[in-house]
Amino acid sequence: MSEKQTLGFQAEVKQLLQLMIHSLYSNKEIFLRELISNASDASDKLRFEAINNAALYENDSELQIRVSFDKAARTITISDNGIGMSKEDAIAHLGTIAKSGTKEFFGKLSGDQQKDAAMIGQFGVGFYSGFIVADRITVESRRAGQPAAEGVRWESEGSGDFSVESIAKANRGTDIILHLREGEDDFLSAWKLKSVIRTYSDHISLPIKMQKEEWDEEKKENVLKDELETVNQASALWARSKSEVTQEQYDEFYKHISHDYSAPLSHTHNRVEGRSEYTQLLYIPARAPFDLWDRNKRGGIKLYVKRVFIMDDAEQLMPVYLRFVKGVIDSNDLPLNVSREILQESRDIKAIREGSTKRVLGMLEDLAHAEGEEAAAKHEKYATFWTEFGQVLKEGIGEDHANKDRIAKLLRFASTHNDSDIQNVSLADYLSRAKEGQDKIYYVTADSYATAKNSPHLEIFRKKGVEVLLLTDRVDEWMLSFLSEFEGKELASVAKGGLDLGKLEDEAEKKQHEETETQFKELVEKMKAALADKAKDVRVTFRLTDSPACLVADEHDLSGNLARMLKAAGQ
Ligand code: ADP
Ligand code: MG
DSSP states (O other): OOOOEEEEOOHHHHHHHHHHHHHSGGGTTHHHHHHHHHHHHHHHHHHHHHTSOGGGGTTOOOOOEEEEEETTTTEEEEEEOSSOOOHHHHHHHTTSOOOTTHHHHHHHOOSOHHHHHHHHHHHOOGGGGGGGTEEEEEEEEEOTTSOGGGEEEEEEOSSSEEEEEEEOOSSSEEEEEEEEOTTOGGGSOHHHHHHHHHHHSTTOSSOEEEEEEEEETTTTEEEEEEEEEEOSOOSOGGGSOGGGOOHHHHHHHHHHHHOOSSOOSEEEEEEEOSSSOEEEEEEEOSSOOTTTTOTTOOOEEEEEETTEEEESOOGGGSOGGGTTOEEEEEESSSOTTOOHHHHHHOHHHHHHHHHHHHHHHHHHHHHHTOOSTTHHHHHHHHHHHHHHHHHHHHHHHHHOGGGHHHHHHHOOBEETTSSSOOOOBOHHHHHHTOOTTOOEEEEEEOSSHHHHHTOGGGHHHHHHTOOOEEEOSTTHHHHHTTOOEETTEEEEETTBSSOOOGGGSOHHHHHHHHHHHHHTHHHHHHHHHHTTTTOSOOOOOSSOSSSSOOOOBOTTSOOHHHHHHHHHTTO
């Protein structure tokens, strides 16, 4: 047996612990959800590795989670017979934070405890949440397939450091022992623990077992029996029929798979039959993760094959522009030993991706275009969605040709119709307000709302009462190169070319324009000569009403804004 070693936590862990203990105290029972969630993940991992190596089960293939407590010792223990940890695993996983988005998260901490508390939930609190109620945690574990002598004991008081030592452990898997803080004795009750488990962990597909308790008439108190009982429903939530699952259970399941603290905006749950058979349970989160713009980030979909967990982040299951979607897909057709490489080629996966894309767009349409009773609440949810993920959805215009029209209907913009930078005008709203004879959808692009709103190009449109969309997101220019029309109406930049107002201009105005052009012909010629190497052309303009002059891009040239962006990017 080796010596006990003491090691320091990674700086981020110390920071996280401090923050968590102070800010999550009012919601402290979530520690149980987190530890049960880890036990469930560990069992999923074992089941997956055992597909190719059944010996890992060591004649104990009934995976389960046990929760127990010891009143005298003031401890709660969460045990699993999942994959377990080696000493190296324990040092690496229980001493550092390896989550994606860690850097972004710590970068955003403000020091304002309330604000940071709201963020920490979104980051996902995990194992360290045990320290909210415990002033010491002991972890005893042995990795599946390792000899009994290769167990590990990890222990920490949740401040600066932790210790590890080798121990003998007969059973594979992990025991997490929480030594409760003073004043947390509420949790030393079967009733209390069961109620927390049913609230937060009912969706866990493994049985969560506790010792049965019975009222003892003589002792006048509850006593523990030798029998175990299963506290949760213990079946995969997505495999249950919709009518058996409550909204709360759907929400808790979302939190389990997404590490998000707040409830999702919407979900869709379907069993798909036909050429390809699968079940999908997909969610739209209410908040963007820290790493939404991280290019290395994979998708948010967990892949199962016939209830067996296969992989996290299966990016082939969802197009990139829907990378914010979280959920589970359980296929009946794929082989259990499917790899990422096989996924890339698979026709089944292609069918699943197409089907899931349609479902997600359907979910968004349900929020965006809702009518009737719940319309207002749903529209509000769509507004939240748009604020968080609108820029990502716009990528779909260029990326998903087959669904372009559906996505176009989901776009929202700021416009001169509203005096605000809130993006809430759809292309259909715009067209419903179009002027008699207006055959185009006008827009201006700029790098900020203020610049767009004050653009001199808008003057003539204001005068004529014609609405103009104000586009200020980075992806807009790129998106517009794929979106030339909507419902037969051309999208036209107000800053490009010889502005053709078409039927919006009446005969008298046309005549007046011609006269003005003749009147200024000489001046224009002089200016052209003077600006010969600076401007392509000089024209009399009718697009301005107050400003004396403005620069415009040629019809087929890059717009001024895109040219500025490319220049800034060094091109
Ligand atoms: P996350 O679950 O998001 O990875 P946690 O803080 O909850 O983050 O857990 C950190 C890591 O510790 C896990 O990824 C896993 O490697 C390891 N771990 C925690 N609990 C267990 C367990 N019961 N069995 C095996 N490994 C575990
Ligand atoms: Mg976890």
